[in-house]
Amino acid sequence: MKIDGFKNMLNIIQNERGIPKEKIVSAIEAALLSATRKKYKGTGENLSVKIDDDGNVKVFAVKNVVEEASDTESEISLDEAKKIDKHAEIGSQLTIEITPKDFGRIAAQTAKQVIMQRIREAEKEISFEEFSKKQGEIITGVVQQKEYNGYLINLGKIETILPFSEVEPGEQYRLKDRIKVYVVEVTKTSKGPQIVISRTNPGLVKKLFELEVPE
Structure with a gap:
């Protein structure tokens, strides 16, 4: 998934609202992570979302390497793990990309709502720091x-x-x-x-x- 006009959006928000780009990116990642957790309820804290400078979004999950995976959301079989990392072994953990192909309308709407909330929070924090x-x-x-x-x-x-x-x-x-x-x-x-x-x-x-x- 790619956020169209990502760089332009960052520049506009930073210039017009005075919010550093780093805080904006963190807000977007947190928003998308919140949306993703609704899809992968069983993985909990093992999920992470990263956005690069071009707006490409990737979702990652940390999975436990086991002989045979009984819970595919939190486990990965040794055979599959070795296809990704030849050094993988039973008992270790492996971070793999699981970006959903259907990262669509519902996730985008949820992300937008949380992004706006985080932006407002960031503005309040910056304002508090300024006046303090x-x-x-x-x-x-x-x-x-x-x-x-x-x-x-x-x-x-x-x-x-x-x-x-x-x-x-x-x-x-x-x-x-x-x-x-x-x-x-x-x-x-x-x-x-x-x-x-x-x-x-x-x-x-x-x-x-x-x-x-x-x-």
């Missing part, structure tokens, strides 16, 4: 709108709320205003990184002073 480095720092955000509990601030790839309790008394912001905020905390959630920002935290004044008066 900014904890305790000052960043600039853009006011999107005023909510019931604060201002919705666009920080680039993420939006978060600046609570009214974290706004200096008398400060009012309008749509599209660019403001500096202090990143109090960054936590990982199932929906992506949760960022706590403030305009009243003592760290804001300290950081602003450091910017104004360099060492």
Whole structure:
């Protein structure tokens, strides 16, 4: 099985979503492995999927070499094993290619669903790593709108709320205003990184002073 336009797809996702190619390939391999396990239920952890740079997909299984195979999904007879590896012997294990010829519509649909899920997870992880480095720092955000509990601030790839309790008394912001905020905390959630920002935290004044008066 070959994934058409594989290289082009990798480049588009990496350039437009900022996800490294290695993570994309791992996501696709995991997706196809998940689909394959539904077909070969008895092989369990003995399966693996590999994709080369051209998008060629191969499925491999580790089988135990025995005199006579009674379970063809997990065993291979010595005679058959020696056709693949002349050094094979009873008790050893052999990795062989078992790529299904019918790796078709159902597997592709399953793979696509899992791939999109893994891509979203990778985006969340990259975003968390990016903002974790900014904890305790000052960043600039853009006011999107005023909510019931604060201002919705666009920080680039993420939006978060600046609570009214974290706004200096008398400060009012309008749509599209660019403001500096202090990143109090960054936590990982199932929906992506949760960022706590403030305009009243003592760290804001300290950081602003450091910017104004360099060492």
